[in-house]
Amino acid sequence: MIKINIKKPNPLSIVLVSSLMVFAIFSIGLYIKNRTEISKNLEKNNFEITYNENGYFPRVIEIPVGTKVKFKNESKITMWTASDPHPTHTDYPEFDSDRDYRPDETFIFQFNKTRYFWIP
Numbered sequence: 038m039i040k041i042n043i044k045k046p047n048p049l050s051i052v053l054v055s056s057l058m059v060f061a062i063f064s065i066g067l068y069i070k071n072r073t074e075i076s077k078n079l080e081k082n083n084f085e086i087t088y089n090e091n092g093y094f095p096r097v098i099e100i101p102v103g104t105k106v107k108f109k110n111e112s113k114i115t116m117w118t119a120s121d122p123h124p125t126h127t128d129y130p131e132f133d134s135d136r137d138y139r140p141d142e143t144f145i146f147q148f149n150k151t152r153y154f155w156i157p
Contacts, residue, residue: 085109088116102151108134108144118144120152128152 084106087094090113100106110116115137120129129152134144 087111088118100148103147103149105145105147108138108146110138110140110142110144113140115139116144118146 084098084100084104085108086098086106087109089111093108098106108116108118117134117137119126119133122128126133129150131150132146132148132152134146138144
């Protein structure tokens with residue numbers, strides 16, 4: 038004979054499992070949304086990175102080689118967009134706006150090389 042002992046679930050376990058499920062669903066949804074945005078941008082060949090008081094947004098972007106990206110200054114101060122390291126910009130010397138851009142101005146750059154950039 039087999040004896041089965043069913044215990045009442047621990048409330049903390051229920052909360053932990055529920056939290057993990059919500060986090061997983063949210064993460065999958067965010068991933069799908071991000072991939073959808075990338076697909077839309079690829080179709081329109083329209084990529085924009087904004088700069089404001091919190092820095093650059095989005096912080097992660099995937100673009101094909103040969104694509105133009107618009108950097109829009111939505112802050113109240115000037116911005117100068119260029120590759121690292123500052124001040125020499127030797128990681129990708131061509132990627133340099135060569136000047137400050139005032140609020141509401143844009144800098145457009147065509148990425149013709151494969152590179153990975155860290156956006157602060």
